[in-house]
Amino acid sequence: MFSKATEYAIRAVIFIAQKGSEEHKLALPEIAEAIQSPPFFTAKILQKLTNGSQLIQSVRGPNGGFYIRPEKLTWTIREILNIMGEGEMLDKCVLGLKLCSEINPCPLHEVYKPIKTQLNAMFENKSIGLLVKEMEAGQYFLM
Amino acid sequence: MFSKATEYAIRAVIFIAQKGSEEHKLALPEIAEAIQSPPFFTAKILQKLTNGSQLIQSVRGPNGGFYIRPEKLTWTIREILNIMGEGEMLDKCVLGLKLCSEINPCPLHEVYKPIKTQLNAMFENKSIGLLVKEMEAGQYFLM
DNA sequence: ATAATTAAAGACAAAGTTGTCCTTTTTTAT
DNA sequence: ATAAAAAAGGACAACTTTGTCTTTAATTAT
Ligand code: FES
Ligand code: FES
Numbered sequence: 001m002f003s004k005a006t007e008y009a010i011r012a013v014i015f016i017a018q019k020g021s022e023e024h025k026l027a028l029p030e031i032a033e034a035i036q037s038p039p040f041f042t043a044k045i046l047q048k049l050t051n052g053s054q055l056i057q058s059v060r061g062p063n064g065g066f067y068i069r070p071e072k073l074t075w076t077i078r079e080i081l082n083i084m085g086e087g088e089m090l091d092k093c094v095l096g097l098k099l100c101s102e103i104n105p106c107p108l109h110e111v112y113k114p115i116k117t118q119l120n121a122m123f124e125n126k127s128i129g130l131l132v133k134e135m136e137a138g139q140y141f142l143m
Numbered sequence: 144m145f146s147k148a149t150e151y152a153i154r155a156v157i158f159i160a161q162k163g164s165e166e167h168k169l170a171l172p173e174i175a176e177a178i179q180s181p182p183f184f185t186a187k188i189l190q191k192l193t194n195g196s197q198l199i200q201s202v203r204g205p206n207g208g209f210y211i212r213p214e215k216l217t218w219t220i221r222e223i224l225n226i227m228g229e230g231e232m233l234d235k236c237v238l239g240l241k242l243c244s245e246i247n248p249c250p251l252h253e254v255y256k257p258i259k260t261q262l263n264a265m266f267e268n269k270s271i272g273l274l275v276k277e278m279e280a281g282q283y284f285l286m
Numbered sequence: 287a288t289a290a291t292t293a294a295a296g297a298c299a300a301a302g303t304t305g306t307c308c309t310t311t312t313t314t315a316t
Numbered sequence: 317a318t319a320a321a322a323a324a325g326g327a328c329a330a331c332t333t334t335g336t337c338t339t340t341a342a343t344t345a346t
Contacts, residue, residue: 001144001232001235001237002237002239003303003304004239004303004304004305005303005304007238007239008239010238011238011239011249014250027321027322027323028322028323038304038305038306039306040305040306040307041304041305041306043323043324044304044305044324044325046323047323047324047325050323050324058322058323058324059312059313059322059323060311060312060313060314060321060322060323060324061311061312061313061314061315061320061321061322061323062313062314062315062320062321062322063313063314063315063321063322064312064313064314064321064322064323065322065323066323077251089144092144094144094145095150095153095154095285096145096147096150096151096154097284097285097286104284105282105283105284106154106283106284106285107157107269107274107277107278107283107285108220108265108269108274109283111265111269112265114261115258115261115262115265118257118258118261119258122251122254122255122258126250126251126254131250131251134250135250139248140248140249140250140252141240141247141248141249142238142240142249142250143240146333146334147333147334147335148333148334170291170292170293171292171293181334181335181336182336183335183336183337184334184335184336186293186294187294187295187334187335189293190293190294190295193293193294201292201293201294202292202293202342202343202344203291203292203293203294203341203342203343203344204290204291204292204293204342204343204344204345205290205291205292205343205344205345206291206292206343206344206345207291207292207293207342207343207344208292208293209293
């Protein structure tokens with residue numbers, strides 16, 4: 001459904017939100033280990049998440065690492081998808097027509113429409129903070 | 144959601160089923176034109192659909208082209224996905240965990256599970272024949 | 287039989303994805 | 317101040333996807 005980069009991005013953000021803080025930053029090797037992702041590749045992805053939107057923060061030097069500001073916990077998976085450039089996927093036609101719409105529907109449009117609505121709801125309703133809370137309540141995994 | 148190749152494959156099969164027959168085979172340029180796909184690339188995809196499974200038939204030479212045997216109209220989109228090698232996508236974890244299961248669920252598993260069930264139902268319930276019938280009843284497009 | 291037509295097959299190229307490594311910059315601890 | 321630690325940034329390689337083109341093989345119409 002998503003690229004490897006986006007999968008790693010989502011898992012990394014959840015892990016950073018769960019285990020990190022400004023006082024206890026997480027270093028790259030720890031993050032990559034926790035989500036079972038290639039470290040150098042993960043570094044590139046984390047840069048993308050810090051650069052423009054500053055969804056996560058990074059600090060260089062000893063005791064440096066990554067953390068997420070509390071106010072960013074209201075952001076949702078959808079925001080991560082947007083940053084990673086896969087946000088449009090949630091608007092697209094399942095058969096690849098240029099536009100998914102009522103006026104030019106593909107043969108699967110009727111069935112797919114309600115599913116697409118649920119996909120959108122899922123990614124827009126699940127905030128990072130909520131996911132962390134759910135992870136603490138139940139038994140969930142990132143690898 | 145799917146690769147370009149798979150999108151073209153599904154659209155091509157539906158078009159061939161709708162407009163072609165053993166008596167009136169469809170040539171490559173006509174198919175590519177109808178689904179707005181690059182002709183040479185489409186040729187490769189159609190070979191994949193004829194080779195092992197013979198989901199579609201091909202005949203070379205003058206008045207040659209592609210058509211689909213009536214008995215294949217009961218096959219579903221899922222079969223096309225399998226042939227194109229994207230069938231596993233419907234079993235996979237949305238966050239890319241090695242296995243999507245109750246014993247090692249990712250934080251999105253609970254929400255995604257019912258959606259995945261509907262995706263699977265969609266691709267397994269829509270047979271090629273049914274899609275053609277629906278296309279003739281309503282106004283649907285392949286480009 | 288011959289020529290025309292059409293898909294099959296293979297070679298190739300451009301672009302994107304995934305992944306690795308090396309150097310630079312920033313920051314902290316001493 | 318200096319050295320160490322950590323991310324940033326850039327170069328690069330392997331692989332996959334997408335797409336194009338050329339040659340070959342099969343089939344049909346004449
Ligand atoms: S047009 Fe294909 S899903 Fe809406
Ligand atoms: S484990 Fe991630 S969707 Fe089931």
